[in-house]
Amino acid sequence: MTTKEKFPEIFNENLPGGATNEVNITNKRLYLAIRHLLSELFSIDRANDDPGNPPLTPDPSQFKDYYKVDDPNDPSKKIPDYFNEDKIRFLAIIGQLRLAGYEDPSFARIERWSKYLKDVEDADIDMDEESEFARLFPRGSMRTAPQPENDVSSANIVWVPESSRPVKVETFGTEPDPRGPDRSTNPPTQRFYHFRVLIVAEFITRFTEAMQQYSAYSELYKQVYRGLHEHSQGKFNGTQVTVTISAKQLADVTERLIRDNVNPNDPNIRLTIQSVIARTISSASGSGGLDGNFSAFGISLPDLDAGTHVEIIPDNLHAVRVIYYCAQLEEMRLFATVDTVVEHATSGMLPISRGPGLDRIYRWIKRAPERINEFERRGLYARVLGLAQGSVDEPLPNREFSDLWFRFLASVSLKFREITSSERSQVSDEQIHKAGRDLAVNISLHGYGITAPAAIEMQGVVQEMIDMLSDTEILRSYGVRDIWQLVDRVSALYLNGAANGVKFRTMAASGERIISWLARKAPILSSASALGLGITTFDGRGNRRPTNDFFTLAELAERWLAVTGTTDEMAERHTDPVDLDAQLTVPMLGQNTGFQAGIQNTLDQAGIELPAMPAVPQI
Amino acid sequence: MRVTTASELAKRRMEMASRRLGTKNPAEAIGGLLDRSFHLPAHDPRYGNNLLTPGRFPLEHSFSEVAGNALRLDMQPLGPEATAHARQQEASREMRRLTHQHYGKEALHWFDQRSERWRNGMSHGDTRFGAWFGMATDAYGLQECKVYYEMRESDIDNLPPNLKHAARIVMEIMPELTPIFTSIACGRGRGAQRVYFFHRGDLRLLDLEPLLNQLGIGKQLPSLLAAAGVIFGGRFVLPQGSVIIGLRDTNKGLEMKLDVLVAGLPDPPQQMYQLLNMVLSERPSSQSNLHRWVQAMTPDDMQGPGEIGVISVRVLPETPARCSLYLRPSGYDRQGRSAAGPGSAPQPQDAYRV
DSSP states (O other): OHHHHEEEETTTTTSGGGGGGGHHHHHHHHHHHHHHHHHHHHHOOOOTTTTTTTOSSOOOGSSSOOOOEEEEEEEEEEEEEEOOOOHHHHHHHHHHHHHTTTTTTTOOSSSSTSSSSSSSSTTTTTOTTSSSSHHHSGGGOOOOSSOOOEOTTSTTTEOOOOOOOOOOOOOOOEEEETOEEEEEEEOOOOOOEOOBOOOOOHOOOHHHHHHHHHHTTTHHHHHHHHHHHHTTTEEETTTEEEEEOOHHHHHHHHHHHHHOOOTTOOHHHHHHHHHHHHHHHOOOOOOOTOSSSGSSOOOOOOOOOTOOOOOOOOOHHHHHHHHHHHHHHHHTTTHHHHHHHHHHEEEEEEEOOOSSHHHHHHHHTTTTSOOHHHHHHHHIIIIIIIEEEEEEEEOOOOOOHHHHHHHHHHHHHHHHHHHHHSOOSSSSSHHHHHHHHHHHHHHHHOOOOOOHHHHHHHHHHHHHHHHHTTTTTHHHHTTTHHHHHHHOOOOOOOHOOOOOOOHHHHHHHHHHHHHHHHHHTHHHHSSOSGGGGOOEEHHHHHHHTHHHHHHHHHHHHHHHHHHTTHHHHHHHTTSOOOOOOOOOOOOOOOOOOHHHHHHHHHHHHHHOOOOOOOOOOOO | OOOOOOHHHHHHHHHHHHHHHHHOOHHHHHHHHHHHHHSSSSTTGGGOOOSTTSSSSSSSEEEEGGGTTTTTEOOOOSSSOHHHHHHHHHHHHHEEEEEHHHHOOHHHHHHHHHHHSSSSOOOOEEEEEEEEEEEEEEEEEEEEEEEEEEOGGGGGGGGGGHHHHHHHHHHHHHHHHEEEEEEEEEEESEEEEEEEEESOOOOOOGHHHHHHHHHHGGGHHHHHHHHHHTTTTTEEETTTSSSSEEEEEEBTEEEEEEEEGGGOOOOOOOHHHHHHHHHHTTTTTHHHHHHHHHHHOOTTTTTSEEEOOOOOEEEETTTEEEEEEEEEEESSSSSOOOOSSSSSSSOOOOTTTO
16 A cells, blocks of 8 residues: 655645635645746756656645655556655645745735736636737746746736747646636526736745745755654555645744754664654644744634634734734633632642642743733734733834724625615725735734744643643633633632623634634735635626625634724714724834934934935834 | 824814924824824724714813913824723723822822722623723823722722712702713823713702702802803803813812813804903913913814813812813814815915915
8 A cells, every 4th residue: 555645835735625715726836836937947857767656746736755766677567756856846836835834826916816917827818819818928928938028027917928939838727716606697607717826026935935945954954854754654554545734834843953953864763753843843842941933833722612925924923913813811800810820820729639630730920921911912912903002112013904994894784784775885895905904014013023932832831821721620610610600710819800702702613713813815805806706706697696705704803803892883873994004014223212202303403314214013 | 195193183273282382292102092092094984973062072171270381282082993991901001001100109009099099801781882081181281180080989989088978969969960971191200090070961060969068069160160151152041062171189178170062062152262251360370371272272273272172171179260261272173175175174374384
């Protein structure tokens, strides 16, 4: 029996919808971009000198089984080649790009749905021959001809094919048309669009750096790949069956080894690699302290109700999502409850004996010095969510978050109600797009810096707290049945009154999912049009109805508004779009500090005017 | 052509007033807040959409007998489109910054304790204005800074014990009173919190007697009636929508403040300022402070400092009635197309002024 290899960051067959799943579509864009750049910029193709393997196809689901010729005299006799260099190189580059947050080759910069864009399309596109696009890419086709003319300096064009070169035309397949179904037919039919990949200059630069790094440390990458292969193999009756390898982990582990100056020929290299892999896994789970490379891992928050680029950086949004979630738990007094319970246990007031609950409490106490503390957390809430907490000298509090958040939710709620009624529409798709974009840009701006690693740590802390407070013995000692009853009881008895747990839980759960939606829609929100948002669709009788995606979003928004007691009148008042004076996408150093204000006042008094500087975003 | 923002106008006016009064310029301390709050052009009608001074520019200056040498202001933070929650956070942020900067860590801690309920990640969905910000400067710097938080009846539980107890008594004696907002102020020596009630229905001033007796300030009723009677032209029954009652716990006992919204009076006396002067004539230093304040607040190209928005009378167990005047400053709102237009049109006083 041979081992099957799986690379979920290239194609994840377990996702619903398979190739049409949004995650797989995003993965496919990255896959095609790297495949194309390897071929165009470095003339690396799997077909070259590799009789065991055909060239990589545009279909990422085919990227799995590599073979090598076992007998040179019989090229048809092949055996699996698990450590094929082309494969490892490809994965190393994907991993490095993902690790650096370059998951979208278009960098969400240009609207992918418009015609005449300077991007890569498949062969059958109907393109205006007179357009600039057609001049550079006749028939919108992608070429595999070698030695292209590289020109990364100009706009988003990366290579300019010459008409005299041989052209090989390929088809990438299709993707659902963001404009929705064709309404001219009855019933409306789903339209599909030529799959397109836009590669911007910044992506090329990062790609080249990844390639350079791989070339410099290729032996180390191969060793790490071997280590991961052995570490993750599944066995059935002693036989290897499947191996799932994360490209991001490959890049992360190798980068750590590079940082530690590990020699690939070290006799203990395998042990070293195993140790680093173990460290990365423990830090990802939030239980291993602060050693991890936090950027390498995704974020998955616990369900509270269980058991009872460019302008918008999705990673920043995911980090803020966690901060938002934790802020609500803070208001709910979950953190304070844990402190109280630990205090009771320390002073011997808690009637629990040796067991997992006590172990968790002890571990909590021992790790306290390295854990993010309340002051730091509140500083984050101020910086990221604009709450008036933490340091009074916070240089960049997110003053706009509250307004933009409410405006977006109110717009979504009103739009949803309008779609499902016969009332005249007051909120357009573009208004939703603008409100979402403003919010996402704002969140992205305040998600830079320490936010992401802090979010990863806080995610682990929350999980640890929930595990601790869910311990049966601890619950029993307070005479409650679940963690939320415990929070209520401890708050009421020791923390000057209980908070509304249901409200904060709902706000936490719906709020983080709304931010997650924004992160998923980042490329579309970054574009100039609301076409890709997919707000409405048509049923079999030609009636307008919300798409499933928008339905879910609207439900979350409605839930948030309902639980905060927002009246319809109040929501309607905040649906009108607001023209923002400034909308920064990157933090400005030295802005809004007391030092600067002091200088400005002095200059004002002296009547000296300085040239205008970019300001911190204002509403 | 470059458009003058309301913030620039406000800063100029504050600088002028502070120079005349001999106080520190408030704009030096809250320049950023003014920029963020009044970023729209001066005279923009959208400013009228506020609950501090409905229909007018959301900035109010006040004169208080007990702080006669101070330049005091109250304002609605952030622009007219801001949400109530954003205002709560902005006012709190500014208050914390100033408190820490001028009064130190202990004062900040005190404020944080009192304001915790309003500084968290949520506000009630039906909150209307959220918060206002206020401050006062004198010759030595920041005399006081203050935040007004909108509150609901259930928020009474978040008040400090003495004030909570007093609030409950007040609401029991006069069920027409509904808590609407609370102010938390930090000064050089101490902080103070006040809770404000809106009075539904007409208020006969004499009906305050049981309330004042219960609060231990019954003996000041005559002085309260005398002052209010004169200032409001003999009116002892105040109509619905014109009365706000404030309570504050001080080290000299409970203080009651009667705020009368002049816009709520059907026929406010046109000579209200002169009547107030008449009351203050008993206390010449207060009267001269008021004159000085009025002169300081009057821009060169205006006939007067503005319109009276609120008249307040406050009493303490051992202190008879003291008055305050809240002014809607002139020059911020558009008065008409020409000097001859409706309203108190600006008329240059200085012949050499361009």
